[in-house]
Amino acid sequence: MAECGITLHLMHGSGTPEATVKMLDAAEQCGIRVLVNDHRVWSDPEGLAASFSNHKALYGYHITDEPTAADFPKLAKAMAGIRKADPNHPAYINLFPSFARGLGTKTYDEYVRRFVKEVQPPFLSYDQYPIVAKGKEGRESPSLRPFFYDNIEQCRRIAQENNLDLWAFCLTTPHYWPAKGTGYPPPTEGHLRLQIYTDLAYGARAVQYFTYWTPGKGAEAGIVYYDGPIDADGKRTKTFDLLKPINAEIKKLAPLLLSLRVTAVAHADPLPQGTKGLSAEIPLTAIKGDCCVSLATRKGERYLWVVSRSFDREQNVTLTLGNGIERLEEVDRGNGETLKLTPTEATRDIVVPLAPGDGRLFRIIGR
Missing domain, CATH: 2.60.40.1180 (Golgi alpha-mannosidase II)
Structure with missing residues (x-):
C-alpha cells in the first residue's frame, strides 16, 4: 500500500481492539495512518478514544458510509461524542453521490446541506464514479456520466460555504451487475487521471480510492468485483502499476496543493x-x-x-x-x-x- 503511494487506510469491519492495535502498529511501520472502524463509536466514544487516541498511526474514526437523512440524528450524536472524547482526531462519514435514490430529501443539495448543518462533520466527503459502461461485464462503450461535474460543483460549493475541506473519490476497482448489463470498466490511465486531477482542480484535499484490495466473491449480492490494485488473492494487478506513478506525482505536488x-x-x-x-x-x-x-x-x-x-x-x-x-x-x-x-x-x-x-x-x- 505504501509502495503504491497510499498514505491513509480506511478500515472496514469492526475487529477487536487488540487486532486494531496490531494493524495500527503495522501501519506505523509503513508510514500509513488509519481511520479505524469500531462499533464503540455508537455507544462508548470515551472507551474508543482510550484504546487508540495515543497511537501515532491513528488518523481518525470511521463512523459510516452513505447515510440517508433519516440517519442524521444518530450520526450527529456519534460525531459529537467522538469530538468530545478525542478532539485531536476527526470522525469520518462519506455521503452518497447525486444520482442515489432514497436520500430522504427532495434534492441532493438539501441532502448535503442538512448533513453539514445537523451532523457538523470535520470535512465533506462524497463518492461519485463517473465512467460507466454497458455489456455483460460492464466493459463496452465507456462514457462519462453527464452529472459528474454537477456533483462535484455542488459539494465544492457547500464545502466552501461552510469552511470545510472537500474529500473526493476515484474508482480503482472495476465491477458490474450481471443482471443489469451495466458496470464500471477496468480503469485505464486516462480514467484514473481524469478522476484524480478533476478532484484536485476542484480543490479536494484528499483523493480516496474504491478500492485498494478487491472485494472477494459474495462481498455484495449481485455485484462482481475484479482487478482492483490488489486482486482478491493478494496479487498486484495492472491497476496497481497505473496508479503508482500518478500517486508519485500527487506526492510531489502535495506540499503546494495543501497550501492553495x-x-x-x-x-x-x-x-x-x-x-x-x-x-x-x-x-x-x-x-x-x-x-x-x-x-x-x-x-x-x-x-x-x-x-x-x-x-x-x-x-x-x-x-x-x-x-x-x-x-x-x-x-x-x-x-x-x-x-x-x-x-x-x-x-x-x-x-x-x-x-x-x-x-x-x-x-x-x-x-
Missing part, C-alpha cells in the same frame, strides 16, 4: 451539466478544448489548473491569456515534463498539450 485555495472553476463549451464558463476572476479570455480550468491562490501567488475532460483522447487546449499575464510556468510533478508557455503578442494564445484525462498545474507570472 481554489477560488474559481470554469469549463470550456459545451458546458457540462451544472458548470459555468469563464468568470472575471480567472485571467483568461477564452478556452478552446474539451477541458476545465481552475484558479488557485496562496500568499499573492496565482496558479492555474488545466484538466482534460476526455479520458481516451489526447488534445491540445488553447488558452487566451488576459492582458498583463506574461507566461505560465508548469509546476514540476516529477514526470520529466515542465512547460513554460509565453503567449503570442498578436493573439495572446498558448497551447497546452493534454494526455487523456490529464491535468497540468501552472504558476501564473504577471499581473
Whole structure:
C-alpha cells in the first residue's frame, strides 16, 4: 500500500481492539495512518478514544458510509461524542453521490446541506464514479456520466460555504451487475487521471480510492468485483502499476496543493451539466478544448489548473491569456515534463498539450 503511494487506510469491519492495535502498529511501520472502524463509536466514544487516541498511526474514526437523512440524528450524536472524547482526531462519514435514490430529501443539495448543518462533520466527503459502461461485464462503450461535474460543483460549493475541506473519490476497482448489463470498466490511465486531477482542480484535499484490495466473491449480492490494485488473492494487478506513478506525482505536488485555495472553476463549451464558463476572476479570455480550468491562490501567488475532460483522447487546449499575464510556468510533478508557455503578442494564445484525462498545474507570472 505504501509502495503504491497510499498514505491513509480506511478500515472496514469492526475487529477487536487488540487486532486494531496490531494493524495500527503495522501501519506505523509503513508510514500509513488509519481511520479505524469500531462499533464503540455508537455507544462508548470515551472507551474508543482510550484504546487508540495515543497511537501515532491513528488518523481518525470511521463512523459510516452513505447515510440517508433519516440517519442524521444518530450520526450527529456519534460525531459529537467522538469530538468530545478525542478532539485531536476527526470522525469520518462519506455521503452518497447525486444520482442515489432514497436520500430522504427532495434534492441532493438539501441532502448535503442538512448533513453539514445537523451532523457538523470535520470535512465533506462524497463518492461519485463517473465512467460507466454497458455489456455483460460492464466493459463496452465507456462514457462519462453527464452529472459528474454537477456533483462535484455542488459539494465544492457547500464545502466552501461552510469552511470545510472537500474529500473526493476515484474508482480503482472495476465491477458490474450481471443482471443489469451495466458496470464500471477496468480503469485505464486516462480514467484514473481524469478522476484524480478533476478532484484536485476542484480543490479536494484528499483523493480516496474504491478500492485498494478487491472485494472477494459474495462481498455484495449481485455485484462482481475484479482487478482492483490488489486482486482478491493478494496479487498486484495492472491497476496497481497505473496508479503508482500518478500517486508519485500527487506526492510531489502535495506540499503546494495543501497550501492553495481554489477560488474559481470554469469549463470550456459545451458546458457540462451544472458548470459555468469563464468568470472575471480567472485571467483568461477564452478556452478552446474539451477541458476545465481552475484558479488557485496562496500568499499573492496565482496558479492555474488545466484538466482534460476526455479520458481516451489526447488534445491540445488553447488558452487566451488576459492582458498583463506574461507566461505560465508548469509546476514540476516529477514526470520529466515542465512547460513554460509565453503567449503570442498578436493573439495572446498558448497551447497546452493534454494526455487523456490529464491535468497540468501552472504558476501564473504577471499581473
